Every structure is written in C-alpha cells, then in structure tokens.
Amino acid sequence: xxxxxxxxxxxxxxxxxxxxxxxxxxxxxxxxxxxxxxxxxxxxxxxxxxxxxxxxxxxxxxxxxxxxxxxxxxxxxxxxxxxxxxxxxxxxxxxxxxxxxxxxxxxxxxxxxxxxxxxxxxxxxxxxxxxxxxxxxxxxxxxxxxxxxxxxxxxxxxxxxxxxxxxxx
Numbered sequence: 001x002x003x004x005x006x007x008x009x010x011x012x013x014x015x016x017x018x019x020x021x022x023x024x025x026x027x028x029x030x031x032x033x034x035x036x037x038x039x040x041x042x043x044x045x046x047x048x049x050x051x052x053x054x055x056x057x058x059x060x061x062x063x064x065x066x067x068x069x070x071x072x073x074x075x076x077x078x079x080x081x082x083x084x085x086x087x088x089x090x091x092x093x094x095x096x097x098x099x100x101x102x103x104x105x106x107x108x109x110x111x112x113x114x115x116x117x118x119x120x121x122x123x124x125x126x127x128x129x130x131x132x133x134x135x136x137x138x139x140x141x142x143x144x145x146x147x148x149x150x151x152x153x154x155x156x157x158x159x160x161x162x163x164x165x166x167x168x169x
Contacts, residue, residue, distance in 0.1 A: 004040070005067050006049035007116045008059030012036055015050045018087045018113050023048075025079040026069050026120055059114050066109070066117035073122065077108045080120040084110040092117055 009015035016039050020030060023041050028048070032040035040046020048067065053059050071077045078095045085091060093109030101107070107121040 002047075004047050004049055006038070006051060007061075007067065007112075007114075008053040009050045009112075009114045009116075010059045012038060012050065012052060015039075015113060018084070018089065019050055021087045022080060022084045022089070022110075022112075022118075023069070025083045026071050026076055028069065061111070061115035061117065066119055068107070068119040068121045071120045071122045074106050077106060077120040077122060081108040081110060084112070084118075088113055093119075095120075 012035065016030070019039070019041060023029065028041050028043060030039055031042050031044065032046045034040075034051075036052075038049050038051025041048045041050075048069070069080075071080065074095070081091070081095050089110045089112050091109075092111050093107070095108035096106065098105040098107050102123065104124040104126060105121065106123075107119050109117060109119045111117055
C-alpha cells in the first residue's frame with residue numbers, strides 16, 4: 001500500500017548517524033542520498049526517508065505519529081532498541097510482548113534525536129492463519145493455471161475445427 005514514509009529532522013548528517021546504526025539492526029541500509037536534504041533507507045529501494053522539511057521550517061515530531069519497521073526475530077528488536085539508546089535516542093517502550101495489540105505482537109518503541117517515534121515489530125501469524133494464507137495462495141495459483149490451460153485448450157479446439165473445415169487458423 002505505502003510507497004514510502006518521510007520524517008523531518010533538524011540535521012540530516014546527525015540523524016543519519018542515528019538511523020545508519022539503528023536500522024542496520026533490522027537489515028535495512030542507506031540506499032539513496034540527496035545530501036544535504038535527505039537520505040532514503042530500505043533493502044533495495046528507499047522506503048523510509050529522513051530529511052529537512054520541504055517548507056524550510058523547523059522539524060517537529062507529529063503527535064500520535066510513529067513509523068513501525070518489520071523485524072524477523074525478537075533479538076533483532078532488542079538490538080534495534082539497544083542501538084537506538086546507544087545512539088542517543090530515548091526509550092518509549094522497552095522490547096516485549098504487546099498483548100493489547102494482539103496475542104502475537106512483539107515490539108519496541110524509541111524516540112529518535114528529533115523526537116520522532118519509531119518502532120521495531122514482529123507479528124507472528126498463528127499456525128492456523130499461516131496454513132489458511134498458504135492454502136489461499138495455492139488455490140489462486142491453481143486457478144490461474146487452470147485458466148491458462150482452459151484458454152489454450154479453446155484455442156487448440158478452434159484451430160482444429162478450422163483445419164477440419166479447410167481453413168487455417
């Protein structure tokens with residue numbers, strides 16, 4: 001759904017030192033630079049941007065806004081949290097389960113150097129949901145294959161009828 005998210009920072013170089021260190025714990029890296037204005041992070045393409053506000057006013061953290069980054073293990077989340085605090089960020093929710101968000105939600109919240117709220121999160125799908133998702137994907141794939149085969153069968157039958165009638169098809 002989302003293409004990217006951008007947050008405003010007061011000093012791009014200072015913020016980059018923080019985010020380079022913190023996001024590497026989740027497997028993300030700096031993938032694009034438009035210095036001195038902004039830096040994009042992601043796996044291959046920029047999905048999270050830090051930058052100077054376009055209106056050239058002071059950067060400020062949005063009240064109620066936060067950006068959550070996917071993690072694949074609880075240890076990654078702990079490392080993210082530790083790296084953020086070591087890089088000068090502040091704790092806004094230690095690593096741990098968040099039962100109020102769901103039974104399989106594990107996350108950690110921090111504030112960056114400009115007060116922006118960021119999170120590392122892991123949500124495990126229950127085994128039943130995983131099976132259901134896999135089954136659904138398999139059904140879709142099978143339906144696509146059947147459609148292709150069915151369509152190619154029609155084309156073959158039409159061509160065969162044309163040959164019987166002396167036409168080429």
